[in-house]
Amino acid sequence: MEKHWWQEVVVYQIYPRSFRDSNGDGIGDIAGMTEKLDYLKKLGIGAIWLSPVYQSPNDDNGYDIADYEAILDEFGTMEEMERFIAEADQRNIKVVMDLVVNHTSDEHAWFVEAKKGKDNPYRDYYVWADPAADGGVPNGLGSAFSGPAWEWDAASGQYYLHLFSKKQPDLNWQNPKMRQEIYAMMNRWIAKGIGGFRMDVIDLIGKIPEKGITGNGPQLHELLQEMQQATFGDHDLLTVGETWGATPEIAKLYSAPERNELSMVFQFEHIGLDQKSDGEKWDLQPMKVAELKRILAKWQTELGHDGWNSLFWNNHDLPRMLSRWGNDQEYRSESAKMLAILLHMMKGTPYIYQGEEIGMTNTPITSIAEARDIETLNMYNARLAKGYSEADILASINAKGRDNARRPMQWDASSHGGFTTGTPWIAVNKNYPDINAEAALADPDSIFYTYQKLIRLRKENPIIIWGDFELVDTVDEVISYYREYEGERWLVVANFSDAAQPFSVEDEIVEVIIQNDEDEITGLQDLQLKPWQAFVVKVKA
Numbered sequence: 229m230e231k232h233w234w235q236e237v238v239v240y241q242i243y244p245r246s247f248r249d250s251n252g253d254g255i256g257d258i259a260g261m262t263e264k265l266d267y268l269k270k271l272g273i274g275a276i277w278l279s280p281v282y283q284s285p286n287d288d289n290g291y292d293i294a295d296y297e298a299i300l301d302e303f304g305t306m307e308e309m310e311r312f313i314a315e316a317d318q319r320n321i322k323v324v325m326d327l328v329v330n331h332t333s334d335e336h337a338w339f340v341e342a343k344k345g346k347d348n349p350y351r352d353y354y355v356w357a358d359p360a361a362d363g364g365v366p367n368g369l370g371s372a373f374s375g376p377a378w379e380w381d382a383a384s385g386q387y388y389l390h391l392f393s394k395k396q397p398d399l400n401w402q403n404p405k406m407r408q409e410i411y412a413m414m415n416r417w418i419a420k421g422i423g424g425f426r427m428d429v430i431d432l433i434g435k436i437p438e439k440g441i442t443g444n445g446p447q448l449h450e451l452l453q454e455m456q457q458a459t460f461g462d463h464d465l466l467t468v469g470e471t472w473g474a475t476p477e478i479a480k481l482y483s484a485p486e487r488n489e490l491s492m493v494f495q496f497e498h499i500g501l502d503q504k505s506d507g508e509k510w511d512l513q514p515m516k517v518a519e520l521k522r523i524l525a526k527w528q529t530e531l532g533h534d535g536w537n538s539l540f541w542n543n544h545d546l547p548r549m550l551s552r553w554g555n556d557q558e559y560r561s562e563s564a565k566m567l568a569i570l571l572h573m574m575k576g577t578p579y580i581y582q583g584e585e586i587g588m589t590n591t592p593i594t595s596i597a598e599a600r601d602i603e604t605l606n607m608y609n610a611r612l613a614k615g616y617s618e619a620d621i622l623a624s625i626n627a628k629g630r631d632n633a634r635r636p637m638q639w640d641a642s643s644h645g646g647f648t649t650g651t652p653w654i655a656v657n658k659n660y661p662d663i664n665a666e667a668a669l670a671d672p673d674s675i676f677y678t679y680q681k682l683i684r685l686r687k688e689n690p691i692i693i694w695g696d697f698e699l700v701d702t703v704d705e706v707i708s709y710y711r712e713y714e715g716e717r718w719l720v721v722a723n724f725s726d727a728a729q730p731f732s733v734e735d736e737i738v739e740v741i742i743q744n745d746e747d748e749i750t751g752l753q754d755l756q757l758k759p760w761q762a763f764v765v766k767v768k769a
Contacts, residue, residue: 322423
């Protein structure tokens, strides 16, 4: 497999609205991100995935784009964006833009035109359909944000498709003229020196709505190959697709080098483990570590050398994993470090979500008035109408709601965690006086320095990037695996639980690489692992 820079770096996701506010309006901005580049350089990351900063009415916090080539005023200017890219470059950090091309905002110039009538030249840039025979919606397709995926347009007597908010009409990827406009826009961003694209819900662009097909449509890969040839194919860029339905076989279609599609995909098989199999993400069940272990190992082994994996616990759409599957109280530091060690020692490109590196936690709410996220608000209203109790709905929101990840970054112990001098757009978690970047940097034993060391180890040890993976047979609550490369062998051990757990292998330790506990590890036979204990040792091959 040809080697690329994006296989060797760790990526850091910035959610700009919540990262750092430089002007006191309560909203994070590009100047604030630029201020914090030295912090990210100290962490050691090699790329930033930047959530959308484009012009947007913000119905879905920027994932509803009104102009791909203008910057939202509250974030700053295009000049500031270009300076951010250049300043990041000087620190050997590439900026990966979030590309949302399954849909636009209904305020995008194309859709404003498309609504003018059936013969408008932009009409076919979007997906329209006549009513069903009974005058209702064309078919049963549902929106990811509750309710039907069709919105009535009285002026033309047709419905338009929106797989997300009704303010996010879906683009018609069957239209070659629309596709060429998207590719031209991507090329103008590439010319600005960006490091690549994270592609929002890219598995939906091959949709055939009249047949009820949304994800993984028959032309999906053909479209991606066309995009690659028209845009990033001649550049060594990181391209990662958000692909909710991907299996290892499908992931190989996206990321096998000879197919000329994407560098890698985000797959979410592990993310659904605390959701009832017959329900929505809000229908909670306990996560079984044995299942998590099976899925992680499957993706490590089945992709093999035919594709590339992304590794993540968190992003802007997911609650914080430390609160979700770790222990964010008694063992906050231990479980945060365990999650880091377990993930970063695997094969693939790791992603860190802002605040993960200092152990930020979920922020429970006691009233829906504290929520900001459209998905959460729609679900609350839909479930109240179905007769769910408010207490049950809030319990689901506190476990799984997207606002958990979108709380402002906690920089220091000053008011609002040093995020803003004004009133933040969403309240900061009350634990910011104890959990913040300044405190983490001052403590040599902090979660931050575990992440920093893991990033450095990846740069210095090809075994982490290229080594083979082999799962160790253990009790359910322990996840352990070997990495092996060119005669070198490492053992990774993680206790994914609040209780002590047995662990034993015959190997002989050559060197301790990293651990989240200060006690010396002298042997590997008949151990009693402490709650959340994790370590990596080099063993005799």
